[in-house]
Amino acid sequence: MSTNKAPKLLSTSERQAALAAVRRKKNTTQHTTPPNMRSAEAGPRPAPQFSALPGFQEMRLQKAAADLLGIENPFFRAHDKRAGATTQMDGTTYINFASYDYVGLNGHPAVIEAAKSAADYYGISASASRVVAGERPIHAELEAKVAALHGVDAAVAFVSGHATNVAAIGQLMQTNDLIVHDAYIHNSIVTGAKLSGAVRQAFPHNDFEALEAILASRAHKHDRVLIVVEGVYSMDGDYPDLPRLIELKQRYGAWLMVDEAHSLGVLGSTGRGLAEHFQEDPSAVDIWMGTFSKTLAGCGGYIAGSRDLVEYLKFTAPGFVFSVGLSPVLAASTSKAISVLLEEPGRVIRAQANGQYFLKAAQKAGLDTGVSRGCAVVPIMLGDSLKATVVAARLLQEGVNVLPIIYPAVPEKASRLRFFITSEHTHEQMDTAIAAIIKTLSDYEQDPISIAQLAGLMTS
Structure with a gap:
């Protein structure tokens, strides 16, 4: 999909700025001396904080960004019952592209x-x-x-x-x-x-x-x-x-x-x-x-x-x-x-045909599908974690359940939406999803959000 504005990618400096903002909002006091550098005379050595573990601040940043934007955590969503080509969450039915069930055997x-x-x-x-x-x-x-x-x-x-x-x-x-x-x-x-x-x-x-x-x-x-x-x-x-x-x-x-x-x-x-x-x-x-x-x-x-x-x-x-x-x-x-x-070999045939259908339809719509060959997994490349998270949340509002794959699972500039295409999806469901992606991306590009803006909100 072509747009008038280039996507705002998350640079290292922007991520560091936002992380610094998150740290400033913390009410905890950091040790000025590393625990392992304290002398015996200084008394008992305090245990290290779990919040100092690698990646903890990145996790906090993602949560803070979602909170500021009013976006629910896209991960750990509870499904009411068996998930297939559709799924139900909190009583609402969605077209589902977030489950592995490639040939529909989970409910056989x-x-x-x-x-x-x-x-x-x-x-x-x-x-x-x-x-x-x-x-x-x-x-x-x-x-x-x-x-x-x-x-x-x-x-x-x-x-x-x-x-x-x-x-x-x-x-x-x-x-x-x-x-x-x-x-x-x-x-x-x-x-x-x-x-x-x-x-x-x-x-x-x-x-x-x-x-x-x-x-x-x-x-x-x-x-x-x-x-x-x-x-x-x-x-x-x-x-x-x-x-x-x-x-x-x-x-x-x-x-x-x-x-x-x-x-x-x-x-x-x-x-x-x-x-x-x-x-x-x-x-x-x-x-x-x-x-x-x-x-x-x-x-x-x-x-x-x-x-x-x-x-x-x-x-x-x-x-x-x-x-x-x-x-x-x-x-x-x-x-x-x-x-x-x-x-039942027809299941494999349908899964393969559906994968090709979704891939070609997405490409025809101008969406970036990366290197996918339509083999059950089709990513829609979006370019940064914040954009992928926002777009996924808005797609859910459109009735399409798909998960963002973001840093550090993939490199920051390779963040994406990952679609699992199964034998059970219909052409109508796939067409609906692609139309929803185009609409949601268009809306996003009219008012894009950068992590620098979020850092400003965090410190305001």
Whole structure:
């Protein structure tokens, strides 16, 4: 969308000015001497303040800005019941673009019935780590289905998608290893890499020439090398060139890990993900990771690959060995969700078609969709956190629920609205949303708000 005014981006100096204003309004007294610099004669050392933790003042700034503008916190909104293509909050129905339910399985009768039956038969909890007393037959059934879905030998299920990456990477890689990952990679992978102690280096998003340059200069210096990418990037809605990645990993003797959290059910003719999309042999990828919380409408994560990989993680990964097993209720519902995904391929076809419809309609309207390829995730790039937050709040007033993605989740100038497009959205709902975006952005540009103005209000 073209406008007469350029968006007012948040500069570092403006953010610092506003932060200073927030600090001046605080009624607490700051220590003039750091606690760890006090002498023993000065008496007991006071505990540090939680408000001094990194990022705390940024959080306060965002809240102060929202309060001054009369905007309710867009996060932690309570939904009255199941959220799908529409949702209900405080008794009002909205078109919903803030839920992962990519192929509409969250409310599928067979998936719900599987959960109810498992609760009756197994109870709610696995009651212990699966290593000692928490194993149930439904866990093995789920893992066999995940392995078959990916076309590999075996799989292991974890209780959390985030913890899956942290535990697996943290255990597989060591201090003398190298981890090379896409710059847009998920926080869980960065956290796992830090835990491992391995050398970590990012390459520019989907820039495989840069990746090859890193491998050529550094791979031979390390015992093991791990390349990590996402199947569909959760903030951007695009995907990597898998054949090129396989060629590079084979040439430099590296492991290749693909995080399929947002690509399962979204890519490939039957929703099996990146390998099916490119018609590549799944065994050419060493580590397949995925979550149960997006397409499969559950909670948890998994690693799939060779039997040696899976056996090693089952006996050594702290996030598996020292954690309670996945709830039998979730294992059963997720297992049934996989069956439904394969039995009802029309869901994948609709999800893919809807993603393309929304992407093309948004682009036709002049909206900036970044690098998205219409794979379930379509961002509308807005340029600064304040603008994204204000526009999202005004869209809610127009009946459209979409969340702003703001700093520090993304760089300040890359703040956006993130739309999740599912098989259940109608063309009318998507058209309504795009019209609402155009109206809301037009209204905003008539009276834009800068963070410098907010800083002035804070000190007035």
